[in-house]
Amino acid sequence: MKKLQWYVILGIVFALIVAIFAVVNVDKVDVNYVFGTAHWPLILVILGSVAMGGIIVGSVMAVRIISLTKQIKELTNERIAYNELADNDLNTHPKS
Template identity: 60%
Template structure:
């Protein structure tokens, strides 16, 4: 269901950008670092959307790689802790005995 929602929002976003770009076809002056030039506003809009998508995708990829590395490290640490730890004692038996000792109750008194 989550994937379908993502696809629906992506399609709606693409349609809105396309309509906005088609309406704005007037030539505009674009200032580059090394000079200026004229380009239709539709190209400027589409190029800006494309560059924003590429930047967001690259940030997402970096985050995924970082999380995968952290996950791998935590799995190794978890496996080491499982291999080195002693078996866990049965808590139900020892806790009832400890409660009786704290209350000062002997097994003979019960």
């Protein structure tokens, strides 16, 4: 639980730093695309970059969580099968 609290605190601190940095940089900048150029405020470029980074990290973490959940399910089923096999072995060959 404490680890989660530290993540929340660090997330808030990071968000504040990005927000302060973005508010200070309000000049218009040229954003070059493959098909053209646009003039956007730097604050939108910064916030958009942070948002895209968050989406990428969140997507990678979601894939990792799904993979680990699948692995946990497989290992749990394997453990249950081993326990049933051990119980059957003890029932068919009782100790004297």
